[in-house]
Amino acid sequence: MTRRSPTARLWRAIPPGLRQPLGLAAGLIALAWLVICLIGPAIAPFDPLAQDLPRFSPPGEVSFLGTDELGRDLFSRILAGARVTIGLALVLVCLSMLIGSLLGLLAGFFGRWVDEAIMRFTDLVMAFPTVILAMVTAAALGASLFNAVLAALVVSWPQYARVVRSIVLGLRGNDFVWSGRLLGFSAVRSIRVDILPGTMGPTLVLASLDIGTAALLLSGLSFLGLGARPPTPEWGSMVSAAVSHFDKWWLGVFPGLAILTVVISFNFIGDALRDALDPGVAPR
Amino acid sequence: MTPGLRIDSLSLSIRGEDGLTPILDRVSLQVGRGEVQGLAGESGSGKTITGLTVIGLEPPRAEVTGRIWLDGEDLMAITGRSLNAIRGRRVGMVFQDPTTSLHPQLTVGAQLTDHVRYHLGVSRAEALERAQTALDRVGVAGGRETLRRYPHEFSGGQRQRIAIAIALACEPAVLIADEPTTALDVTVQAGVLALIRSLVDSLGLAVLFITHDLGVMSAVADRVAIMRRGRIVENGERAQVFTAPAHPYTRELLASLPGATGGLRSRADLAGIDPFGSGDPTGDPTGDRPADAALVRDRPADDDLAGRESTGDGREEAADA
Amino acid sequence: MSPASANPDAGRPPSGAGGGRRHSALARYVAKRLVIAVGLLFGMTLVTFCLTNLVPGDPVAAALGQRAADDPEIVARFRTEYGLDRSLPAQYLAYLGRLIRFDLGTSWQTHHAVAADLAKAVPATMEIAFGAIVGAALIGITFGAWSAYRRGLATDQVLRLVSLIGISLPTFWTAIVCFYVFYYRLGWAPGSGRLTPGVAAPPNVTGMYTVDALLAGEWRTFVDASAHLALPTLVLTLYTIGLLTRFSRTSILEVLDQDYVRAAKAKGLPGRVVFFRYVLRGAAVPVLTVVGLAFGSLLSGTVLVESVFGWPGLGSYAYQAASKLDLLAVMGVGLVVGLVYLCVNLAVDLAYGFIDPRVRVGR
Numbered sequence: 001m002t003r004r005s006p007t008a009r010l011w012r013a014i015p016p017g018l019r020q021p022l023g024l025a026a027g028l029i030a031l032a033w034l035v036i037c038l039i040g041p042a043i044a045p046f047d048p049l050a051q052d053l054p055r056f057s058p059p060g061e062v063s064f065l066g067t068d069e070l071g072r073d074l075f076s077r078i079l080a081g082a083r084v085t086i087g088l089a090l091v092l093v094c095l096s097m098l099i100g101s102l103l104g105l106l107a108g109f110f111g112r113w114v115d116e117a118i119m120r121f122t123d124l125v126m127a128f129p130t131v132i133l134a135m136v137t138a139a140a141l142g143a144s145l146f147n148a149v150l151a152a153l154v155v156s157w158p159q160y161a162r163v164v165r166s167i168v169l170g171l172r173g174n175d176f177v178w179s180g181r182l183l184g185f186s187a188v189r190s191i192r193v194d195i196l197p198g199t200m201g202p203t204l205v206l207a208s209l210d211i212g213t214a215a216l217l218l219s220g221l222s223f224l225g226l227g228a229r230p231p232t233p234e235w236g237s238m239v240s241a242a243v244s245h246f247d248k249w250w251l252g253v254f255p256g257l258a259i260l261t262v263v264i265s266f267n268f269i270g271d272a273l274r275d276a277l278d279p280g281v282a283p284r
Numbered sequence: 285m286t287p288g289l290r291i292d293s294l295s296l297s298i299r300g301e302d303g304l305t306p307i308l309d310r311v312s313l314q315v316g317r318g319e320v321q322g323l324a325g326e327s328g329s330g331k332t333i334t335g336l337t338v339i340g341l342e343p344p345r346a347e348v349t350g351r352i353w354l355d356g357e358d359l360m361a362i363t364g365r366s367l368n369a370i371r372g373r374r375v376g377m378v379f380q381d382p383t384t385s386l387h388p389q390l391t392v393g394a395q396l397t398d399h400v401r402y403h404l405g406v407s408r409a410e411a412l413e414r415a416q417t418a419l420d421r422v423g424v425a426g427g428r429e430t431l432r433r434y435p436h437e438f439s440g441g442q443r444q445r446i447a448i449a450i451a452l453a454c455e456p457a458v459l460i461a462d463e464p465t466t467a468l469d470v471t472v473q474a475g476v477l478a479l480i481r482s483l484v485d486s487l488g489l490a491v492l493f494i495t496h497d498l499g500v501m502s503a504v505a506d507r508v509a510i511m512r513r514g515r516i517v518e519n520g521e522r523a524q525v526f527t528a529p530a531h532p533y534t535r536e537l538l539a540s541l542p543g544a545t546g547g548l549r550s551r552a553d554l555a556g557i558d559p560f561g562s563g564d565p566t567g568d569p570t571g572d573r574p575a576d577a578a579l580v581r582d583r584p585a586d587d588d589l590a591g592r593e594s595t596g597d598g599r600e601e602a603a604d605a
Numbered sequence: 606m607s608p609a610s611a612n613p614d615a616g617r618p619p620s621g622a623g624g625g626r627r628h629s630a631l632a633r634y635v636a637k638r639l640v641i642a643v644g645l646l647f648g649m650t651l652v653t654f655c656l657t658n659l660v661p662g663d664p665v666a667a668a669l670g671q672r673a674a675d676d677p678e679i680v681a682r683f684r685t686e687y688g689l690d691r692s693l694p695a696q697y698l699a700y701l702g703r704l705i706r707f708d709l710g711t712s713w714q715t716h717h718a719v720a721a722d723l724a725k726a727v728p729a730t731m732e733i734a735f736g737a738i739v740g741a742a743l744i745g746i747t748f749g750a751w752s753a754y755r756r757g758l759a760t761d762q763v764l765r766l767v768s769l770i771g772i773s774l775p776t777f778w779t780a781i782v783c784f785y786v787f788y789y790r791l792g793w794a795p796g797s798g799r800l801t802p803g804v805a806a807p808p809n810v811t812g813m814y815t816v817d818a819l820l821a822g823e824w825r826t827f828v829d830a831s832a833h834l835a836l837p838t839l840v841l842t843l844y845t846i847g848l849l850t851r852f853s854r855t856s857i858l859e860v861l862d863q864d865y866v867r868a869a870k871a872k873g874l875p876g877r878v879v880f881f882r883y884v885l886r887g888a889a890v891p892v893l894t895v896v897g898l899a900f901g902s903l904l905s906g907t908v909l910v911e912s913v914f915g916w917p918g919l920g921s922y923a924y925q926a927a928s929k930l931d932l933l934a935v936m937g938v939g940l941v942v943g944l945v946y947l948c949v950n951l952a953v954d955l956a957y958g959f960i961d962p963r964v965r966v967g968r
Contacts, residue, residue, distance in 0.1 A: 022766065124648045127946045128939075131905035132923055133656075136935055139927035140657055216775055220909055223777045224924060239778050243913060246785050256778030263773035271769065341870055365875065372873030379871075384864035389886050389961055398882065399872040434962040450872065 017272025026268035033262050037083040044076035048233045059250050066250040069241055074250065078258050081233040086262060088145065089214040092152050096214075097207050099153070100160025101199065107161065108168025109191060119165065122158040130155040131220060138226040145234070148227035152217045156210065163206055167199045205277055209270030212263035219259050235259050287355055288316040288490035289338065289375070289458045294350035296330075296337060296514075304347065307333055309514045311350070315458065315490040320481070322505030322522070323494045324537075330514040331494045335460040338492070339375050340367040355457060373403040376451030380463040382443035386435040392419075393431030396450055403454045418449040422479060441472035445479065452483065458490045459483075465500055477504050498541060502526055510534050638954050642947040646940070650704075653939030654697050657932045687713060687933075700936065709940070710933035714925065719937035722922060727941060728812025729799060730907050730918035733834060737841035737903055742896050744842075745849025749892075752850065753857035754880055764850060771847020776906045780840045780913035787836060794836045795829070797915035804829050837914045841906050845899050852899070856891035860884050889960045897953040901946060 017023050041048065046063065051070045059066040065074040107118040125133070137151035171177060177194045185193065219236030221227040228234030235255040242252025296308040308330045315321040325331050336342055338352055338359065352359040354374060362370065371377075379385040387395060396415035400406065406414070415431055422445040424430060424438075435443055444464060451459060461480065465473040481504055484491055495501055501508055502522065509519040510533065518531040529535045684690045687710075688699055703710060709719035745768075752764040787794040795801055799814055807817035807826050815834065818827035860866065861884060869883040870876075908920035915921075919941065926934035 120648075124645065124652060127645055127649060127901075127943060128652075129901050129905035129908075129942060131908045132920075132938065132942055135908060135924060136653065136656055136927045136939075140930060212773055216773075219775060220777060223775075223909065224912065224928075226928070236775070236777070239775070239781065242781050246781060247789060249785055252778065252781045252785070256775055256782065259775045259778065260770075260773055263775070264770060267769055267773050271765075339871055341867065368873040368875055370873065371871055377868070377871040379864060379868055381864065385868040387865040387869070387883055387887065388963060389889075390883070398878070399874055402874060402878070436963050447868075450868075 015272040015276035017275050018269065023268065023272055026265040029261055030265040030269060033082055033086055033265070036079055037086050040079040040082045044073075044079045046073035046076040048072065048076040048080035049231050056245070056248050058248075059254075065254045066248075068238070068251055069245055069248075074238075074254055077233040077238060078235070078255055081235050081238065081255070081258070082262075084145070084228065084232060084234045085215055085219055085236070085259065088149055088218055089211055092149050092156065092214045092218065093207050093210050095149075095153055096156040096210070097160050097203060100157035101164045101203055103157070104161035104164030105168055105191060105195070105199070108165040109172065109187065109195065111172075115165070118161065122161050125155065126158045128155070130217065134217060134221060135224060135226060138221050143226050143229065145222075145228050145232065148218055148221045151221065151226070152214065156214065156217070159210070160203060160206060163202055164199050167202060168195055171195050171198045201277055205270065205274045208273050209267060211266040211270070215259060215263055215266070287457075288314070288319070289492060290314045290351075290353040291334070291338065292351040292353065294334065294337065294348070294352065296333060296342060296346050296348045298343060299345045299347060307346070307514050308337070311511075311514070311516055313492070313509055313516065313519070315492050317457070317490050318484060318488045319507065320484055320491045320493050320505045322501045322508040323492060323511055324496065324498055324501050324508060325511030326496060329511045331496075331511050332462050334511075335377065335462050335492060335494055338458075338460060339371045339377060341371075369403070372399045372451070372456070373454045374456045375458045375460060376454070376456040377460045378444070378447050378451045378462065378464045381467040382435070382440065382447045383467070385447055386443060388435055390434075391431065392433055392435065392438075392446055395435075396431065396446070396453055399450075400453050414453060415449075418453045419446070421452070421483070422446070422449045424449065439472075440468050441475060444468060444472075444476055448476075448479065448483075452487075452489075455487070456489075458492070460492045460494070462494045463496070464493075466495065466497065473500065474503075480504060498526075498537060510537065634958065635955070638951060642951060646943045646947060649939055649943035649946075650700075650936060651697070653936050654700070657930065657935050658693055658696075683713075700933075704940075709937045712926070712931050712934040712937075714929045714931040714934065719933050722934065723919070723937050723941055725812065726917060726919045726922040729916060730904075730911070730920060732813040732815065733837045733841060733910070733916065733918070734900070734903055734907060736834065736838040737845055738896070738900050740838070740842045741845035741849055741899065741903075745846045745899075746853045746892060746896075748846070748850040749853025749855075750857055750880075750885065750888075752854045753861060756858065756861070765854070768847040768850035768854075771843060772851065774844060774847070776840065776844050777909040777913060779843055780837070780910050783836055783840055784913060795832050797913075799830060799833050799916065800826070801829050801833075837910050837916055840910050841903055844906050845903050848899050848902060849895060852895040853888070853892045856895065857884060857888045859891070860887040863887060886960075890957055893953055893956055893960070897949045900949050904942065904945065 011019070015023075018027050036043075046053065049072065051072055053062050053067045053071040053073060055067060055069060055071045057063070057067040057071075059074075063073045063075055065078070067073055068077070103118050103122070107115040134148075134151040134155045137154050138148050141147035141150060171194070174194075177190060180190050180194050218227060219234065219239070222234045222236035223240045225237070225240065228237045230237075235258050238255035239252045239259075242248070245251055291311060291313040294308055294311040295306070297304040297306045299305075311330070311334055313321060313323065313334075323331050323334065333342065337346075337348060340359070340362070342348060348360070350360070354370065359367075359370060386392075393412065393415055396418060397408070397411035400411045400414055401408065404411075404414075412428075412431065416428070419426075419430060424442055424445050426433075435446070438446065444467075448459075448464070459480075464480070465476050468476060477500065480491065480493070483489055493501070493505055505522050507520065508522050508525040509516050510525070510531065511517070512533050518525060518529065518534045520530070525534060526538065529538060681690075688696055691699070700710070707720065709723070711717065712719050712722055715722055748764050748768065752761045752768075755761045784794075784797075788796060800806060804826055807814055807821045807823050807830075810817045810820055814830035815827055818824075818830055865887070866879060866883055869879045874882070904919075907916075907918060908924055910916070911918045911920035912924060919938065922934065923938040925931070926938060
């Protein structure tokens, strides 16, 4: 084994998919958006809610990206909206990962009727097109950001349940799990010590690939008017303003580009993580 | 010109992130017509890669040096598409598991005829005729109906016979058989071995027979080469290698056969770990041979070679067949 | 196991099933699928029913407006009229009872029979969905196969990036951008809706205007309907191409590592033949599954696309029904979506039987 400097070792710890120009760009874009989530409103040139600029001012005149139908600065609203769209997407992914993994764990570990009940329910939810089910749920709960997250949660947990269940089924038959049980481990301890660690990697990869999907789903619900309420700067609802003013192209184009860059960069990172974990499908 | 297959000082390394990893180190072998050259060794010793390299199917990013001669023609000088004229046409290959090496969604007839038509340029009818002959030759009964069936409709032994028929359909001079009996039941093994032996005698085939199972080896090979970490450590007549092994590693292998000296095998099993430490092909091929007796006992290199799945009885039977 | 002999397996006839047995195995396979399908459909109506009932929203207020909802007499009449005064299980059972007679109830928003509404909306959606799934499957599978074939090379890198962008596009945004570019800027595409105002709908046969126009020989209507179809279909196709490219690439890469592909190469077949004959055949089943899955996600996309293009399809109907808590209409949408899902799955399952001989004998 050759010795390497600490920086070189750190460099090699990054998945190969991110160690090339496009990957680095994706990583930097994602990082930049995360920073904007934290400090967005503070660096915004205008108040994202103030309606004191000229209406429909094209990009470059009053402000960098123009103003919207109520005279609000688009650029400031996009910066402020980052924490709404990205932040909620992260919350959604964490929640669906928790709930889905728990159900998958129960199904896989206890098997029999528990498995049967949970998995049939999972099939049922997955049979619905996601947007339609989420839309019905959101509409029934009433339009609000919180309810949009709940509605998205209804459709996004099943994939975690499926993946975790199949991993647990694979692990359950292993000798080390049996020996733990023979040593008198309780079910809880067996899950914690012998099974949970094995489910972590794939679940996290799935989650990283899911951030983009979550952002798309949440902004889609807001676009339909089932998420963010009017003054809140949310990218999906900002795009929806362009439907009635489609000649003012900047209204829709810029918030849409914001969504696109976020989703692309997170998907790219998720891809790189998956390739690193599962080299069978990675490019050779 | 030497008829048959000759491998001259073949070395192969794989280029990875950490530079070159040596896999084969100056491997030399010769297989004459009507002769079975056995190649034995533990998993990861480089036997399979040797076979694949002959027909130019070495893994991607491999760097190969050395010479491979087929009936006096230098195969290393042939690259790219021209290699297709060698594969299947002049060198046939049979793989370990016929369940996975036959396409599940293509009929036996389709798999028996597509390369025949490509290589020999014959009509569909003539290819089917040849397929029928090839099936008869390997003892799969059933006539034309058989050609319309799918692989899953046959037993494991029949499938391997079909795979052999495919490999021999273009009447190649050389057959590379990579663990052709490992995935089969013991009783079926004997039949397939007898078939290979009879094909060698009747067609004058040159066979490179790769296996980890010395029992199988003793049943079929004329000459036996022992491979370890990408190197041939011993190569000689079967009788000589089995009765008077020159190399310590060969002695170690033979001693580990069940019913030989005993003891070692069961201890390895008790330890419940891979007795080789790992099937790591990156091991240092220039490392010293385990001449030291203590070292031999520490790494009882038996388990993989003896074949965990087959019984001693099966091997004896195979040897008699 | 047979007794040991020199050649114990050679004389045995092939162990495949005879024609009759094969037939009944296929029948059993289909029957089993159908039972599962019906159970799933039942479950889906139950889920929709629970969702629209066990939540805080008040459908009466949503349907009548706040002022009417403040009048207890109007509310009571409304509740009796739609059976809302009964217990929830009774309401659900009553729904199922009507369902057997193909009566999906009356939408309290459009005041039409839900079945009639759906009969108009579903063909409109299918018209764009079919085009999109066929187009996306052709292009996506080609891209995926090409990308896998050139694994790790420049072509693969480019196609991977393109498909990544494809799945990252917010559908509603693509729809608006396409509308802006092709309608407003370039004037290549007609405006929203299914036909230009003034053009009469063709006589109703299938409900798909292009097909109906052709059947009636109304050439101008056909051209107009096709032109209106183009943009929404394009947007849906763009989204689905990315998905299908990625999935088929993965499936094909898995097949490339199979033993039988190596064996085919060892037979000396040219790369092209190995790829088309062995690899693609092996990947057919997983790729087909993925096309079925993609159709589901495409239905999701229709909701967003239809709302941009003013397309009076299932997505728009679902949106209006959901936002007005139009219970029976939502149930109807759930039922249709479930039916579509089941039909697609059944089609995929049946296709397996034709592609993979192992399924036929019940494995």
